[in-house]
Each structure stands twice: as C-alpha cells, then as structure tokens.
Amino acid sequence: MSTLHVDHLSSGEGDEDAYRLAEAESMTPWETHATLDVVGHGHARLEGPEKVTGNARYAYDVRLPGQLYAKVLRSPHPHARVKRVDTSRATALPGVHAVISGEDAPEIPFYENTVLFERTVRYQGDEVAAVAAETEDIAADALRLIGVEYEPLPFVVDLEAALRPGAPNVHADGNVAGEPKEYERGDVEAGLREADEVIEHMFTTQVALHNCLEPHGCTAIWDGDQLTLWESTQSVFTVREQVAEKLDLPEHHVRVIKHHMGGGFGSKQIAWKQSVIAALLARRASRPVQLMLDREAENLAAGNRNPTQQRVRIGAKRDGTLTAIDVRIHQAVGAYMVGGEGSNTTGIYQGLYRCPNVRTEQIGVFINTGPAVAFRAPGYVEGAFGLETAMDELARRLEMDPLDLRLKNYTGEDQVEGKPYTLPDGLRHCYDRATRAFGWRGYERPPNNGAKRRGVGIAAHSWMGGSGHPPGYAWIKLNTDGSVEIITGTQDIGTGARTGLAQVAAEELGVPLDQVAFHLGDTANGPYAPASAGSATQATIGPALRAAALDAKRQLLEAAAQFLEEPVARLSVGDGKIHVEGEPDERATPIAAVTGSIAPHMIQGQGARGPNPKDKTVRTFGVQCVEVEVDVETGEVTVLRVVAAHDCGRIINPKLVDSQVIGGVTQGIGYALTEERVVDAASGIVLNANLEEYKVPTVSDIPPIQNAHVDMPDPEANTTGAKGIGEPPVIPTAPAIGNAIYDAVGIRLHDLPLSRPRLLMAMESGKGEEARA
Amino acid sequence: METDRLPAVLHVNGDEHPLLLEPRRTLLDVLREDLLLTGTKKVCDMGDCGACTVLVDGNAMYSCLLLAVDCEDRSITTIEGLARDGRLDPVQQAFIAADAFQCGFCTPGQIMSLRGLLDVTPAPSDAQIERAITGNLCRCGAYRHILDAGRLAITLEAAQREKNDVHAAR
Numbered sequence: 031m032s033t034l035h036v037d038h039l040s041s042g043e044g045d046e047d048a049y050r051l052a053e054a055e056s057m058t059p060w061e062t063h064a065t066l067d068v069v070g071h072g073h074a075r076l077e078g079p080e081k082v083t084g085n086a087r088y089a090y091d092v093r094l095p096g097q098l099y100a101k102v103l104r105s106p107h108p109h110a111r112v113k114r115v116d117t118s119r120a121t122a123l124p125g126v127h128a129v130i131s132g133e134d135a136p137e138i139p140f141y142e143n144t145v146l147f148e149r150t151v152r153y154q155g156d157e158v159a160a161v162a163a164e165t166e167d168i169a170a171d172a173l174r175l176i177g178v179e180y181e182p183l184p185f186v187v188d189l190e191a192a193l194r195p196g197a198p199n200v201h202a203d204g205n206v207a208g209e210p211k212e213y214e215r216g217d218v219e220a221g222l223r224e225a226d227e228v229i230e231h232m233f234t235t236q237v238a239l240h241n242c243l244e245p246h247g248c249t250a251i252w253d254g255d256q257l258t259l260w261e262s263t264q265s266v267f268t269v270r271e272q273v274a275e276k277l278d279l280p281e282h283h284v285r286v287i288k289h290h291m292g293g294g295f296g297s298k299q300i301a302w303k304q305s306v307i308a309a310l311l312a313r314r315a316s317r318p319v320q321l322m323l324d325r326e327a328e329n330l331a332a333g334n335r336n337p338t339q340q341r342v343r344i345g346a347k348r349d350g351t352l353t354a355i356d357v358r359i360h361q362a363v364g365a366y367m368v369g370g371e372g373s374n375t376t377g378i379y380q381g382l383y384r385c386p387n388v389r390t391e392q393i394g395v396f397i398n399t400g401p402a403v404a405f406r407a408p409g410y411v412e413g414a415f416g417l418e419t420a421m422d423e424l425a426r427r428l429e430m431d432p433l434d435l436r437l438k439n440y441t442g443e444d445q446v447e448g449k450p451y452t453l454p455d456g457l458r459h460c461y462d463r464a465t466r467a468f469g470w471r472g473y474e475r476p477p478n479n480g481a482k483r484r485g486v487g488i489a490a491h492s493w494m495g496g497s498g499h500p501p502g503y504a505w506i507k508l509n510t511d512g513s514v515e516i517i518t519g520t521q522d523i524g525t526g527a528r529t530g531l532a533q534v535a536a537e538e539l540g541v542p543l544d545q546v547a548f549h550l551g552d553t554a555n556g557p558y559a560p561a562s563a564g565s566a567t568q569a570t571i572g573p574a575l576r577a578a579a580l581d582a583k584r585q586l587l588e589a590a591a592q593f594l595e596e597p598v599a600r601l602s603v604g605d606g607k608i609h610v611e612g613e614p615d616e617r618a619t620p621i622a623a624v625t626g627s628i629a630p631h632m633i634q635g636q637g638a639r640g641p642n643p644k645d646k647t648v649r650t651f652g653v654q655c656v657e658v659e660v661d662v663e664t665g666e667v668t669v670l671r672v673v674a675a676h677d678c679g680r681i682i683n684p685k686l687v688d689s690q691v692i693g694g695v696t697q698g699i700g701y702a703l704t705e706e707r708v709v710d711a712a713s714g715i716v717l718n719a720n721l722e723e724y725k726v727p728t729v730s731d732i733p734p735i736q737n738a739h740v741d742m743p744d745p746e747a748n749t750t751g752a753k754g755i756g757e758p759p760v761i762p763t764a765p766a767i768g769n770a771i772y773d774a775v776g777i778r779l780h781d782l783p784l785s786r787p788r789l790l791m792a793m794e795s796g797k798g799e800e801a802r803a
Numbered sequence: 804m805e806t807d808r809l810p811a812v813l814h815v816n817g818d819e820h821p822l823l824l825e826p827r828r829t830l831l832d833v834l835r836e837d838l839l840l841t842g843t844k845k846v847c848d849m850g851d852c853g854a855c856t857v858l859v860d861g862n863a864m865y866s867c868l869l870l871a872v873d874c875e876d877r878s879i880t881t882i883e884g885l886a887r888d889g890r891l892d893p894v895q896q897a898f899i900a901a902d903a904f905q906c907g908f909c910t911p912g913q914i915m916s917l918r919g920l921l922d923v924t925p926a927p928s929d930a931q932i933e934r935a936i937t938g939n940l941c942r943c944g945a946y947r948h949i950l951d952a953g954r955l956a957i958t959l960e961a962a963q964r965e966k967n968d969v970h971a972a973r
Binding site: 079084085086088090099292525685692722727730 | 895
C-alpha cells in the first residue's frame with residue numbers, strides 16, 4: 031500500500047537485492063542541465079489511438095464466449111444480523127447460472143477477523159449474496175428474488191458520536207481503529223507560552239467519494255485450475271497475491287491483467303471482495319463471469335476519503351516565527367480497515383514548516399459506513415485544509431502577507447528524520463514560480479461588481495510520495511528488426527505512465543519513441559512492479575527501465591563492435607543508429623543492421639530500481655494561488671483562475687505533467703466547493719450515492735488552470751531525476767480557495783466543503799465582521 | 804422468455820443488426836452486450852454522466868436512457884463508427900494532440916458530444932463547445948484540455964474540408 035512503500039523509502043532503506051542487476055556500477059544520474067533527445071518533450075500518449083477509438087480494453091469491456099454478468103446483493107441496513115438468506119427462487123430463474131451467499135460460501139477470512147459473507151453486516155452496501163446470469167438485467171431480477179431476514183442492530187454513522195461512551199460498537203472491541211499515531215518534538219506547551227499569537231480552531235473535512243468512472247470489478251476466467259482476472263486495478267501483483275491467498279491457490283495459478291483502467295485515484299490497490307466473489311461464481315458456473323459494481327455500490331462500498339476533525343493550535347512570535355504546532359485528529363475509517371487506507375493526516379503538520387515544537391495525534395474511528403481507503407494524496411489533502419487555513423488566519427492576525435509568513439518559516443529539511451531534503455530549494459522555487467506567474471505581489475483587487483467581491487488566496491504543501499522506491503523491475507527486448515519492446519509489471523492508471531516511461535527507455539537506448547512498444551499490467555508477462563500509488567510509478571520504474579536500457583545498450587554495442595569491426599569505446603547509439611566516433615552521422619549504421627546480424631539471437635536487458643538515498647529525504651512540494659469571485663447575496667463562489675507550481679523533479683513529458691496538474695486542481699475544486707457524501711443520521715443511509723446528487727465538477731465549474739512548470743531535476747532522488755506528480759496537485763487547492771474567500775468577503779470557513787449554505791450562514795451571523803476585526 | 808422479446812432492427816455505424824430484444828433493455832446494454840461495441844461506456848446508467856453518449860439521427864444522446872426497441876430505423880453512430888480505414892476523425896485527432904484525456908473512460912462520450920456539435924455547427928463558439936460537453940463528466944479532470952481539443956478539432960476539420968474540396972475540384 032502507498033504508505034508502506036513511502037515510509038520504506040523515507041527511511042532510506044532500499045532492498046539490497048535491487049542492486050543486483052544493471053543498475054550496478056556505471057549508472058549515473060542525468061545531469062541537471064543535460065540536453066536530452068526524447069525526455070523532456072511533450073510526446074503524445076502511446077495509447078492515444080486506442081482510447082479515442084473506443085478500442086482500449088478495460089476490465090468492463092472483456093467479452094468472451096459464454097460470459098456471464100454478476101451482481102451483488104448488498105445490505106440495506108447500516109448494521110444488522112443476517113438471520114437467513116433464501117436464494118432458491120433466484121437460483122431457479124431462467125438465465126441464472128450461479129448464486130452464492132453466506133449460506134453456502136466458503137468461510138474465506140477478510141478484514142477485521144470477518145469472512146467473505148459475514149453474518150453481521152456493518153454498513154449499507156456490505157455484501158450479502160451474489161448471482162451470475164446471462165445478462166445484467168437477469169442478474170438484477172435474480173437479486174430481487176433473494177429473500178433475506180435481517181435483525182437490525184444499533185448503529186453509529188457519525189465520527190464524533192462513535193467515540194462517545196455508550197455508542198453502538200461497530201466491532202466487538204469498540205470503535206477505536208488500530209493504535210493512535212502519536213508524534214512529538216520539542217515542547218509544545220512551552221512553545222505556545224512563548225507565542226505572541228495563537229490560532230486555535232477545530233477544522234472538519236467531509237467524506238469525498240472517488241467516483242472512478244469505471245467501477246471496481248473484474249472479469250474472472252478459469253482454465254482448469256488457472257484463474258485469470260481482468261481487473262480494474264492499480265496493482266496487478268497485489269491483487270494476485272491477495273486473491274491467491276483467499277482462494278488458497280499458488281501464485282502461479284493466478285494471472286491478473288490490467289491494460290487500461292477507468293480511474294483509481296487510490297481506491298483500487300487491493301483485492302476487494304468482489305474479485306473473490308467473481309472467481310467463486312465463475313468456478314460454480316464453469317463460465318467466465320464479469321462482476322463490475324454499479325454506481326450505487328461504487329459509492330457505498332468501494333472506498334472513500336475519510337472525514338476528519340482536526341483540533342489545531344498554532345503559535346507564532348510577532349515577527350511570524352512559528353513557536354508551536356499542535357494537532358489532534360479524529361478520522362473515520364468506516365466499518366473496516368481494508369488495507370490501503372493509508373491516510374497520514376498529521377504528516378503535513380509535521381513537515382511543511384520549520385518549527386521546533388510539534389505534537390500530532392491521529393486516531394482512527396470505526397463507524398457504520400463503507401470503508402475509507404487512500405484517495406489521491408490521502409491525509410495530506412485533509413491536513414492541508416486545516417494547516418494552510420490556520421496559517422492564513424495567523425498571517426492576517428500578524429498583519430503579514432500570507433506568502434511572507436510561509437517564507438519566514440521555510441524549511442529545506444526533513445525535521446522528523448533530521449535529514450536534509452534532496453532538493454532543499456524545491457518548495458522555494460514553487461513559491462517563486464506560482465506567485466510570479468499569478469501576480470501575487472501587487473495584486474490589485476478590482477472594485478466590487480454589484481454583489482460580487484474578488485479575492486485571492488495561496489496555499490502550499492509537501493507530500494510524502496512521489497519519490498518512488500525499490501523494488502521494481504523492467505525488461506527490454508531488442509527485436510531482429512531493431513524495434514524495442516519494454517516489459518514491466520507496472521500499471522498505467524491513466525496518468526500516461528506508458529509514455530513517460532517509454533521516453534526514459536528510448537532516451538537511454540538512443541532510439542526514437544516510435545520504435546518502442548510497451549507491455550505492462552500483466553502478472554504473467556513481466557517482472558514485479560509495485561502498486562501505482564503514492565505517485566511512485568515514474569520514479570520507481572523509470573530508473574529500473576533506464577538500467578534495463580543500459581544493459582541492452584551494452585550488449586548492442588558489443589554486437590555492433592563485432593559487426594563494424596570497431597572497438598566498443600568508439601561506438602555510441604543515437605536516433606536509432608550506431609555512431610562511430612569521428613565519423614559523419616550519415617555513415618551511422620541502423621540498429622536493425624546489428625540486431626539482424628545476430629538473428630535469431632536476441633538482446634535482452636534487465637533493470638532494477640536502486641535504493642533511495644540514505645542520508646537525505648526525497649519529497650515533493652507545491653504551491654497554488656487562486657482568484658475567486660464571491661456573490662454575497664447567493665453565496666456562490668466562482669473560481670476565476672488557478673496557478674499551480676509543483677516540484678516533480680525533472681519533467682519527463684510536459685504535456686502529461688500539465689494534464690496531471692489540471693486534473694488534480696479540478697478534483698481539488700470539487701473537494702473544496704461541492705463534493706460531500708451525505709449520510710442520514712437517523713437511518714444510517716447514504717443519501718447521494720450517485721452522480722446526480724454527489725456533485726463532481728463539470729466543465730463549467732473549472733476555470734483556466736496554469737501550470738507554472740518548476741522543472742528542477744532532482745538527481746539525488748534517482749537516476750532519472752524525476753519524481754511523481756500524480757497526487758500533489760489536489761493537495762493545496764481547497765485551502766487556497768478558502769483563503770481567497772476570506773480575502774474577498776472576510777468570512778473564515780473552517781469546514782469543508784465551502785458550500786453556499788455555509789457561506790451564507792456565516793455571513794448572516796456576522797462572523798465575517800469579527801474575522802476582519 | 805422468448806415470448807417476451809420483440810424483433811427489432813438496429814442500424815449502427817452503417818450496419819444492420821436484426822435482433823430479438825426484451826423491450827426493457829437499454830440501447831447502451833444492447834450495444835455493449837449484444838453487438839460487442841464496448842467503446843460506449845456504462846458509468847451511471849441513469850443519465851448523469853454522459854459516458855454512454857452516441858449519435859442517434861445525428862443528435863448526441865445518452866444511450867442509457869434509450870430503450871433499444873425504440874431505436875429501430877434510427878441511424879446510430881458509436882465511437883467505433885468514427886474512424887475510417889484507420890484514419891481518425893478530426894475530433895479524435897484533436898483529443899490526442901491536446902492530451903484531452905487521462906484514463907480515457909469518458910473519452911468516447913466526450914468525443915461523440917463534440918462530433919454531434921460539429922456536425923450541426925461547423926464553427927462553434929467557445930461557449931457552444933462548453934455547452935456541448937456540460938453533460939459529460941470527466942473524473943480525471945481533463946476539461947480544460949477537452950475544451951482545447953474542441954477548438955483544435957474545428958481547425959483540423961476545416962483543413963480537411965478544404966483538402967476534400969480541392970480534391971473534388973480536381
């Protein structure tokens with residue numbers, strides 16, 4: 031899971047085995063100002079033609095002879111005992127080929143000491159039974175014929191209520207999930223006494239739903255005792271390992287394939303129950319079974335961003351120097367810790383600013399709702415809202431420019447580990463690039479336009495991910511005709527990883543990108559790669575691929591030396607040709623001549639990801655500035671423009687980085703203003719488990735977003751100097767918008783989303799005037 | 804169940820498909836399950852997201868809100884029907900050039916909405932482009948690039964028209 035990998039790398043402990051392959055002696059990082067032929071250029075995505083023609087095959091698009099479609103019956107109650115399940119009428123329905131429920135399913139262990147079909151359901155959406163039928167409609171008919179007798183139990187769906195004495199227990203041991211996470215450096219109470227100003231507030235953040243457009247699910251196929259899963263997943267190897275374990279199969283009897291997926295955003299890193307259910311149904315029916323969640327199930331039972339309550343105290347001297355940061359956080363994990371939740375909400379409080387006295391505490395809480403899982407920069411998005419809103423408030427109190435307060439407390443080192451960052455000025459460059467491109471200094475507020483007021487806001491972030499980590503492997507084959515095939519078990523979850531990674535390999539090999547084919551997302555076809563999570567794919571597999579390319583290039587040059595009767599030392603590869611030192615380019619020999627000369631022998635390169643530095647910490651950073659317009663009569667907030675600057679090391683492909691930035695900011699705008707899962711406290715039922723009432727942004731909600739490229743290679747991070755950019759752009763958007771709202775109308779909102787009712791109520795109660803004073 | 808089915812002929816991407824259909828089945832499910840045209844995506848199945856957009860008699864429509872039996876004798880174009888002889892439609896070309904997608908799951912619907920617009924309005928304004936895709940959600944957040952793609956498609960299409968005209972004049 032993302033946290034695990036990221037912790038692993040931040041401690042600098044690499045897998046020693048990772049050295050074994052070509053990484054070895056001579057692989058030095060590309061120099062910061064190196065002129066590169068393929069890397070750094072905005073090549074179009076390799077998979078573009080597949081995706082624009084509808085030919086890209088997603089898990090949902092697998093169509094096989096005899097294939098069945100499966101659906102899952104889910105609990106309508108937030109907490110109940112399942113007393114009896116009668117599937118006889120469903121089984122008898124023509125077109126139904128398999129039915130499974132707790133009455134007849136194997137007792138396969140799942141999270142929190144429960145089993146696949148648990149006799150106690152703990153949230154609306156918990157799995158009760160499933161059917162496989164010839165069409166989705168027949169499967170839906172069959173679900174309606176299943177009779178279930180429930181005994182409703184007391185439930186709790188509110189984070190605060192779950193911790194009160196006497197609250198209904200979600201699990202027998204109470205509602206505290208796992209161990210509290212505590213951290214302290216210095217003396218916080220002394221720091222607060224030393225402060226001239228102290229900001230103290232409770233911040234709350236809502237549940238956000240991933241709403242990947244392709245739902246979770248898979249198509250399961252048995253060939254004898256071999257199981258193949260076409261799965262919509264960010265981690266084919268994790269799904270293989272977990273499904274093999276659940277079904278008691280050796281790993282080589284399970285193959286997991288993912289060529290394309292319709293979004294994951296952190297929610298598709300594990301084998302969810304439906305993958306095991308699909309495999310069991312397919313075995314019972316002796317036919318392929320496709321089990322994709324419907325939109326309601328996707329919103330109830332496939333993960334969410336955990337809600338938080340953050341009690342924050344921040345102290346500073348008159349000149350802005352921070353003296354203490356103290357935060358106590360409660361966050362709901364839902365009914366189960368399924369793995370992959372990984373929300374470190376305290377991380378940003380510990381690291382973004384220089385501060386000698388910091389104390390953080392994070393407590394997970396069970397409630398009777400669907401399980402929380404990682405969602406794009408888990409924890410940092412939630413934490414950034416509290417911290418960066420409080421910092422803005424502090425700046426106002428101190429009558430400082432919010433930018434100056436941040437620069438005053440700048441740090442270039444990892445204060446938790448006591449190590450410098452590999453790129454200590456990374457964040458400083460983000461401040462510089464974002465505020466210059468935005469025109470932060472000298473911003474002139476236009477005069478009020480009727481009820482409309484303009485304002486600007488800024489927020490920064492650090493992120494524990496983006497650095498990549500061992501292990502991760504890649505292979506390269508040179509075909510007889512000189513074309514190149516890359517094989518790795520990693521995933522492209524929609525970020526364009528295929529293209530960015532292929533650029534690294536093409537660069538090192540010295541071939542144009544159109545000579546490269548990329549094979550990924552198949553456990554049976556390529557070496558291990560970790561989950562595509564933690565913004566890790568480019569920074570993990572990129573260096574492995576570069577090593578594999580170097581390995582292949584060495585072999586190629588040895589073959590070329592024989593073919594050309596020249597010493598290896600005089601040879602190099604560029605633009606798909608072998609060049610001899612001192613000879614004109616037009617006499618260069620195409621690679622195909624060399625690979626053809628050794629046919630049918632072939633060149634195979636292997637590469638591994640080396641360890642991260644031990645004495646430094648790799649991090650990613652970013653800064654965003656926004657301008658908003660607030661209508662004081664309607665409470666409507668319109669974001670007018672966003673400028674983002676993010677440190678992702680060397681930019682491998684500027685076009686793809688732009689896409690990640692506009693995508694992250696777009697999600698950030700939804701999180702800030704409109705997205706919120708609403709649960710009815712009286713019934714425990716989710717009221718908006720659909721795309722009608724759960725408001726993700728539309729095209730009309732999104733203003734121009736400028737990516738102010740930072741492009742500072744981080745050569746100490748890894749041999750490509752590139753870091754991840756998948757998650758970071760969503761982190762600072764919500765607090766930047768909140769701070770801009772304050773700038774516009776003098777209203778400080780401490781709760782997400784920054785909705786119209788909240789803003790109107792706050793203006794009504796005159797809190798704005800207080801805040802201005 | 805055979806008695807519950809009605810004969811219906813669907814005209815999809817220029818091909819005729821005689822089918823026997825339950826009246827309740829949506830055009831979306833029939834395209835995906837019976838005709839194996841899986842480029843049209845199923846996301847919300849209730850008219851909220853636009854991923855299932857196809858052209859019906861030239862109009863961009865949500866195929867999850869149409870009954871297949873109601874589409875008899877209507878001309879249906881799906882994403883699979885745009886490229887000819889391996890040559891991409893200008894809207895498709897523009898999506899690649901502008902990097903107007905990430906995961907790609909909403910992409911067929913976005914492209915069909917814009918195709919529907921350009922068929923009727925060859926030189927739409929920015930506001931018309933935006934309006935054409937307000938009913939197409941993109942969770943990866945590619946909207947700004949999709950707008951760019953819409954503008955670029957106008958240019959590519961005009962260039963292609965010009966080329967075709969020159970060709971025809973010869």
